[in-house]
Structure formats: C-alpha cells, structure tokens
Amino acid sequence: MILYLLLSFIxxxxxxxxxxxxxxRTTRRESILGRSYCDHCRATLSTFDLIPIVSFAVLGAKCRYCKKPISWQYPLVETVTAILFLLTFLILVSENNLSLATLAYYLFLISVVIVVAVVDIKFSLIPTTFVFIASFISLFYNFFSFSPSLFAQHTAAAFLSALFFLIIVVATRGRGMGEGDIILGFLIGMVLGIKATLLSLFLAFLLGALVSLVLILFGYKKFGQTIPFAPFLISGLLISLYWAKPILDWYLMLY
Ligand SMILES: [Zn+2]
Known part of the structure; x- marks a missing residue:
C-alpha cells in the first residue's frame, strides 16, 4: 500500500x-513537445534541471545559467498535483471503487482542472478547449459506468449548471464571469450530478466571497474589482468530488 501511495505521489x-x-505553452501557442527552456535567458534546460520539486529546491529557486528567479508556479503545481493524485488513490481504495478506468478518469480530470485554474489565475482566461474535452470524456465515462437514470441525471445537471452560469453572464452583462464559466459549469454538472453540483457551487461562491474579503481587507484588491473565479469553481468541484456524501449527510443531520 505504501509503495502504491509513493508511486501515485511520484x-x-x-x-x-x-x-x-x-x-x-498553450497560452503562447507553442508546441508542447520541444525541450524546456528558461523564461529569462532561454537556455535549454538539462534533464538535471527538470526533476520535479527537487531541482527547484537544489537550485535555490534560481536558474542555473542566468541566476534569475524561477517562478513558484513550478514546484507548487507539481506538489498540488502529487497531493491530489495521492488523495485520489487513497479515496478510491477506501470507497472500494478502484479500477483502472476510474483511476485514469479521475487523474485526467484533476490534471485538466489544475491547468484551467492556473491559466485563469495567470492570464484571467479559461482554456475552454480543455474543458470541452474533459466534458466529453466525463460524458463517456458516465455512459459506460453509470445506470441509464444516473447517466441522465448527470447530463441534466450539466445543462442546468451551464444554464445557471448563462443567466449570471446575461444578467451581469459579462462583467466578472464569461463563457468560460458556463462551459466549466457544464463540466462540473456532468462530473458531479445534481446534488453534489449544488454543493460545489455553494462552496465556490462561499470560498470566492471569503478570499475576496481577505484580499480587500489586506489591500490587495479594491471593492468591485474582479478576481478569477475558476479556481473557486474547481476547489468546489474537487471538494464535492471527494466528500459530497459526508458533507451532505452532516448537513442533513443538522435538521
Ligand atoms: Zn535562465
């Protein structure tokens, strides 16, 4: 078991x-194949510079060639991906739901939403192509692994969730949210189904409000300024994906 956990982390x-x-590279429209290079001096990086997390620590967060700082994005994305992979493995095992198809589906989904969240934070845009592809894969996964009624329920959740964001976009005339959020809403509904989607949207708005409040209090943002919303939608999605049932059970117990 420990070996598997270590493997999923690596x-x-x-x-x-x-x-x-x-x-x-997607935002620069470059091929994702060529060799990696330093953003500052364009030196081609050797294999030794590219060991996840380790290279960043060993090089002291600086490029070996020009000594300019390397962005925290690199070790942060590597660490978050590793933790989520490990968590996914643990949860699927504990739910007795570990199959190669389910594991591959979850890990793919996590990879896509990490890219979407970071691109939205960095460039204030949602890479919709990735979200479309993930929605299709989710549709196929649901079709082959769910009962017909559950499949229909998840598909309906996708359209209702997209409709919800469409109404927000129309009502606010596209300030703050855009078509990217509509498509992301579609993916969330497809993955989670109706109940967990409601929970994830609630969590997203709650987290978004809390973080905005903190940013305003500490002077990083002014009131009325927008912040990227995809990271909150994705946090809500991931929390609901793993813990919707215990959270909803706990909530219902209160009444
Ligand atoms: Zn450099």
Missing amino acids: LGTAVGSFLNVVID
Missing part, C-alpha cells in the same frame, strides 16, 4: 511538471 510530480509546460 507520478503526480511528473504529471505536474508536464502540466506546467502545458500551462505555459
């Missing part, structure tokens, strides 16, 4: 390292 750092490349 796999997570390696995938996280690849996600960093996807994040940087």
Whole structure:
C-alpha cells in the first residue's frame, strides 16, 4: 500500500511538471513537445534541471545559467498535483471503487482542472478547449459506468449548471464571469450530478466571497474589482468530488 501511495505521489510530480509546460505553452501557442527552456535567458534546460520539486529546491529557486528567479508556479503545481493524485488513490481504495478506468478518469480530470485554474489565475482566461474535452470524456465515462437514470441525471445537471452560469453572464452583462464559466459549469454538472453540483457551487461562491474579503481587507484588491473565479469553481468541484456524501449527510443531520 505504501509503495502504491509513493508511486501515485511520484507520478503526480511528473504529471505536474508536464502540466506546467502545458500551462505555459498553450497560452503562447507553442508546441508542447520541444525541450524546456528558461523564461529569462532561454537556455535549454538539462534533464538535471527538470526533476520535479527537487531541482527547484537544489537550485535555490534560481536558474542555473542566468541566476534569475524561477517562478513558484513550478514546484507548487507539481506538489498540488502529487497531493491530489495521492488523495485520489487513497479515496478510491477506501470507497472500494478502484479500477483502472476510474483511476485514469479521475487523474485526467484533476490534471485538466489544475491547468484551467492556473491559466485563469495567470492570464484571467479559461482554456475552454480543455474543458470541452474533459466534458466529453466525463460524458463517456458516465455512459459506460453509470445506470441509464444516473447517466441522465448527470447530463441534466450539466445543462442546468451551464444554464445557471448563462443567466449570471446575461444578467451581469459579462462583467466578472464569461463563457468560460458556463462551459466549466457544464463540466462540473456532468462530473458531479445534481446534488453534489449544488454543493460545489455553494462552496465556490462561499470560498470566492471569503478570499475576496481577505484580499480587500489586506489591500490587495479594491471593492468591485474582479478576481478569477475558476479556481473557486474547481476547489468546489474537487471538494464535492471527494466528500459530497459526508458533507451532505452532516448537513442533513443538522435538521
Ligand atoms: Zn535562465
């Protein structure tokens, strides 16, 4: 078991390292294949510079060639991916739900939403192509692993959730939210189904409000300024994906 946990963590750092490349290059419209290079001096990085987390620590957060700082994005994405991979493995095992298809589906989904969240934080845009692809994969996964009624319920949740964001976008005339949020809403509904989608949206708005409040209090943002919303939607999605049942059970127990 410990060996599997270690393996899922290491796999997570390696995938996280690849996600960093996807994040940087999709927005620059570069191929994701060529060799990695330093953003400052363009020196081609050697294999030794590219070991996830380790290289960043060993090099003291600086490029070996030009000594300019390396962004915290790299070790952070690698670590978060690794932790989520490990958590996914643990939860699927504890739910007795571990199959290769389910594990692959979850890890793929996590990889996509990490890219979407970081691209939204960095560039204030949602890479909708990735969200579309993930929605399709989710549709296929649901079709082959759910009962027909559950499949229909998740598909309905996707359209209702997208409709919810469409109404917000129309009502606010696209200030703050855009078409990216509508498509992300569609993905969330498809993955979670109706109940867990409601929970995830509630959590997203709650987290968004809390973080905005903290940013305003500490002077990082002014009231009325927008902050990227995809990271909150994705936090809500991940929390609901793993813990919707215990949270909803606890909530219902209060009444
Ligand atoms: Zn450099």
